[in-house]
Amino acid sequence: MSILIILILAIPSYFLSKWILKKLHLGNDKNRKLIALIPAIFLSLIIYFGLIYLWIFSVSYYPSNDFDKQEWETNIEERYKMSEDIMESKILIGKTKEEITALLGKDFYTYNQNHIAYGIGFVPGLFSMDPDVLDIYFENGKVTKVAQHQN
Structure with a gap:
């Protein structure tokens, strides 16, 4: 071909x-x-x-949007558009789990007491077959790291 x-x-x-x-x-x-x-x-x-x-x-390619709480809560499949802004702006760093759930909601996955993740939908890509998640890591009850990966 x-x-x-x-x-x-x-x-x-x-x-x-x-x-x-x-x-x-x-x-x-x-x-x-x-x-x-x-x-x-x-x-x-x-x-x-x-x-x-x-x-x-x-x-x-996919557009990157600024974080919008209402959009985050209503459009779960397109959260990936805001995930880059969340990571780069570091708006979650230093927050407690309670502050995170007030901002992002209670629909997260718990891996252990120091690691939770939010589903952000399917990030467009050549080999994107699995949904992505926004990982949030805690130390001493405060967010220290925010990352993204395929589930």
């Missing part, structure tokens, strides 16, 4: 290369056909890998 796509890209690349060579007065009509093959191959490969890169980027 990849070879077919590269060949499809190579055809217009070949004619473009041939036209550029003619405009630059490089080679004669006979050898210009052969010379045009080399840039056509490289150009089609560059276009092919560029398209793959753009596809991967578009699949793994």
Whole structure:
């Protein structure tokens, strides 16, 4: 399949290369056909890998929103959009578990007394098959670390 796509890209690349060579007065009509093959191959490969890169980027991109308590509570499947803001702003650091539940709600998973997690939905990505969680770690009853991982 990849070879077919590269060949499809190579055809217009070949004619473009041939036209550029003619405009630059490089080679004669006979050898210009052969010379045009080399840039056509490289150009089609560059276009092919560029398209793959753009596809991967578009699949793994998602917007990052500021934390909004009401949005957090009502739109559980899209909490991942706010998780980056929560981690970068460090708004949870130093808070107690009671303060965390007042801010984020009581729908968390308990791993142990020093680690809870909130479901944040499916973060868009190429190999994203499992829902992600926002991990909150406590030491001496206060939040010391906030992280995110796939469940």
